[in-house]
Amino acid sequence: MFEDRPDRDVEVVLVGRSNVGKSTLMRELTGHDFSTGKKPGVTRQPNHFDWASESFMFTDLPGFGFMSGVETDQREAIKTDIVRYVEEHADAIVAGVLVLDGKSAVDIIDRHTERGEIPHDVEMFEFLVDVGIDPIVAVNKTDKIDDLDGRLDAIADRLGLYPPWQQWSGTIAPICAKRGEIDPLRACLRDRFHEHKRDDLLKFVS
Template structure:
């Protein structure tokens, strides 16, 4: 099990494949620099940023899926620990933000599906729901996508969300560009979630 988790009763977690920009997004959400790099798998332990007064924190969980230079056994161990973490703290997690690479997500999902495998991203989306964490899908790197609406519709389709994607705006689907600091759609989704959870005291953490 991951160690050194601060004892906080409210949490937003970031989950996703390696190198989709979770750590960059974490920096935008918290204003703190975290370890980032072009090499997948930089984050091997959760990064927590917490506030004692509000009993709240953001958590960037390690990336799952293929990681260059990481042995299969270690990769599987990380994935198992992510699942255990989400199961153990599900009742404290207000939102599970599944971060996808808008440029490559559909291709990766289809490639795994064509092999008869359940793609990790799709599996994680449904796993979050199974443990009672309603996911928010942050589709990152949208500045590299030619037709944003088409790509977001395809992603919704792969996740089992009925297109058009716009009907999921403000609650579930957030197209972002974390490296450019453009994350307002995600902030809006988080504001909606905090209000639903009657945690208006946390809205200050998701102002633009």
Template sequence: MFETRPDRDAEVVLVGRSNVGKSTLMREVTGHTFDTGQRPGVTRSPNHYDWASSDFVITDLPGFGFMDGVPDDVREQIKADVVQYVEANAEKILVGILVVDGKSVIDIIDRHSGPDEIPHDVELFHFLREVGVEPVVAVNKMDKVDDRDERLNELCDRLGLYPPWQQWQETIAPISAKRGSLGPLNEAVRHHLHEAGRDDLYQFF
């Protein structure tokens, strides 16, 4: 279990598979550099970015799923830690940003869909909702996607949201973190901050 969380009453968390660009997104949002790696599994414990002047923290939680060279039991432990962290802090987490790779997310979801298997991304989306955390799906690397609307509609379908995706703009946010193109994500996060009565946190998004 992660024990490093700063004592803050408001939090936004980033969750998702390894290598989808969470740490790059964290850097774009905070302007602060974190360890990002070509190899999955670089982030093993949470990266917290804490604004001392505000009662707010943004947290990049470790990526999970397949990681080359990482044993299964370690992968399972990371996932369990992420789930426990979100459950333990759910009352303080205003938004859970689920980061997915726009280019590969549909293939990955479909590959892991079966009678005995729920894909991690789908499971995490519904888990956030179950514990009362508003999910925003940051669909990253969209600069590499040609059939943009079709891809986003397919993602909605897999998540149990009725397409077209445009009616879910507070939930589905197509972005390119590497290019600093975060407009839809900022809008979606602000929507939920406003709903939570925390317009004072707009300055961070």
């Protein structure tokens, strides 16, 4: 089970499969470099980033799903820990950001669906909703996508959000963390802070 969580009242969590760019996104949000690796599953414990004078933090939770060299039971244990963490701290979490690899997400979701399985990404999206956290879907690596609108429509559809994706602009944020292009995500986070009457946090996503 994850331990050593800083005592903070408000939290934004990043969740998603391994290797979708969560650590890179954390760097863009916080200005602090986190270890990133080509090999999926580098992050096994949450990365918290907080400010000494503020009761707020960003948390990058470990990646779930396939990880090279990681046994199935260990993958399941990590996923269970993620679910428990979110459930336990749901009252403090003002935004749950599901990070997807925009290039591969649809294929992965469809592959699981065809096998009769609930895709991890869909399951995590629905889980956030179930525990009362309004999800934001950060569709990363947009620099590798040719027909971006078509891809975003397909992702919205897979998550049960009726296309066109533009009507979900408060939920779906196309980004390219590697290039520092995350303004759509910042806009979604500003909306969540405002909804929770925490305009004092807007400075973190300005």
